[in-house]
Amino acid sequence: MSKRDQILATTLELVSELGFHATSVSLIIKKSGVAAGTIYHHFKNKEDLIDTLYSELKKEMGNAIVKNIDTQLNYKEKFFLIWENLFTFYLDNPKKFDFLEDYANSPFVRKEIKEINQRHYQAAIDFIISGIEMGILRNFPMDFLINLIFGNVSTLVRMILMEEIQLSDELLENAIQSSWDSVKIN
Amino acid sequence: MSKRDQILATTLELVSELGFHATSVSLIIKKSGVAAGTIYHHFKNKEDLIDTLYSELKKEMGNAIVKNIDTQLNYKEKFFLIWENLFTFYLDNPKKFDFLEDYANSPFVRKEIKEINQRHYQAAIDFIISGIEMGILRNFPMDFLINLIFGNVSTLVRMILMEEIQLSDELLENAIQSSWDSVKIN
Amino acid sequence: MSKRDQILATTLELVSELGFHATSVSLIIKKSGVAAGTIYHHFKNKEDLIDTLYSELKKEMGNAIVKNIDTQLNYKEKFFLIWENLFTFYLDNPKKFDFLEDYANSPFVRKEIKEINQRHYQAAIDFIISGIEMGILRNFPMDFLINLIFGNVSTLVRMILMEEIQLSDELLENAIQSSWDSVKIN
């Protein structure tokens, strides 16, 4: 594992555990076992380190979402699969979930960075757009639909991870159905 | 305006603008025009100041939600009214929205504080519970339903405030309907 | 002695001994015995501390220059007196001399600060201007004359302090005469 990867992995760990606010560069130094200067050799500054990690995770998430999508499936079946793909990615990678959520909600994070990284889940965006065009999904602005659906996934995942709710096949099935009911027409 | 209120108002202003992360006590001192010691006269420490403000805002929000609920209305009509009440409170008080959202998402905020302040919207909780018991709402854990609905409201408000979507009567109507479709049975 | 004055005195001491380059805030902290925060309570930043000290010293120098100037004296006599006043101030305050010289030569020092502090020796400036107007001094731009004369004083003082030359009444007399010969007409 390269020093660069050690730094990124440690940062993920710390932000997940403590949040951005409490994740200091000194902590990253101590936990990752690299020298202070090494961080600044690989990253312009703390912000660049965080943004880089965000970008990498967002890319990973984007790949996970469209995994195993059979083109033969109908729209609703694809919707259910994508929803579950995202859900599973988050649940299997709780630290990445924490990071991405914390990052997404941070007011100090530059909008521009978020927009650049939209490309990583362009497939999901195209899927939503096609649903609107085919008259299957509500005629909401695409962004709004994305935020509603992703928000639903996050809500469930967060509650499971915080042990405020217990996961079951039935719950998952119903949660996806609920999400589908909120965006489908009729 | 008392010194105490100046401090609270300034804190709201700053957290809304900069987020918790960047809202330092010295900034509050400078902007509010009070002396450092004065803050610690009225509040135990920074955390206490933030928690106090959170509690006051949450109470305000709780009152706003149940405003003008006519007992004559049927369940769905009440749902629509409550949803719109929350939406309107947030949109009319964008700084309070920012604060409450940032607070809710902060991982360093103690769960215990959040729970204590649930009492401020107990009426809304009771309304959801009755909906489940009457078989009108999906049989999800109450918390999950609350999070889904409140999450939907936040998603719409955030996008409007960030000017990523434009508000219209039709959009609002459809957004509430979408939220209703996701939680109602059938 | 107030904390603020302790900081200023220590800074003067250190810059004189080590130069700006090597005078770190940590060194000032250690030697002055104040806390880090105290420096930033009294001064905006390191630059502000340095600029403040410069301004105070320049003021002191300005006062020293015009000390004991008898209006009865003729122009040349006044010139000799002012020259010697500056010379004596520097020689009696070698640390202040070092600081002012180092500051004056620092390329990173803002011109604006230098200009603001010209007011502290406005009397000397007026004296030079009157000399030009009366046809006693060479018709050089005032700034140039000032720099030539002050430069001559500094050259002598620096060599004495570095023990590259030995002070005597005769040397001083001749040095002033040399400076006078360079600026007077004829």
Added chain:
Amino acid sequence: MSKRDQILATTLELVSELGFHATSVSLIIKKSGVAAGTIYHHFKNKEDLIDTLYSELKKEMGNAIVKNIDTQLNYKEKFFLIWENLFTFYLDNPKKFDFLEDYANSPFVRKEIKEINQRHYQAAIDFIISGIEMGILRNFPMDFLINLIFGNVSTLVRMILMEEIQLSDELLENAIQSSWDSVKIN
């Protein structure tokens, strides 16, 4: 251009622009396009690099000073020529002027280095000594005379480069005359 010369040229550029204080090795690395290790291959350390550059520039300056000195000229004529030679060298090489001035004024620069490089303008030194011995120049210690004259040149050059004064043939002529008047006897 060899790597070594690239490093020296870049260092000159940076010191001229930013001063020693702000000219870091990493800046030299970035601007010169060489690797960190390369600098330490050619120079023992940063100090050695600076001292080497100083020595080269001082040598160049020494050569420029005595250029075109016709042995037929009388003492005063030679004085004027040497003065103008130095002046012209500085004005034609403003970055070298900046570097040499900054170096000369840096308190952290070792005296020993300055002395070693005196040899580069030994001709000028000998010229001054002969002037004293012949009773043409004031009977000041040679160092003092050198510092006075070089100081006069620097004062004029600095003001021209900073656009605080405008160069003209007349100004230059008078400036040299002024300098001459300050050191000549009678």
Added chain:
DNA sequence: GATGAATGAGACTTCATTCAT
């Protein structure tokens, strides 16, 4: 109630330099 000078730990970052390749 209110002030603001003072604290010192810890924040982020840059520094000159080394060394295996």
Added chain:
DNA sequence: TATGAATGAAGTCTCATTCAT
């Protein structure tokens, strides 16, 4: 000759908080 990843001490500055007035 040349590279550039790695070092870790030291840089400036901000932080939340205290306490004598």
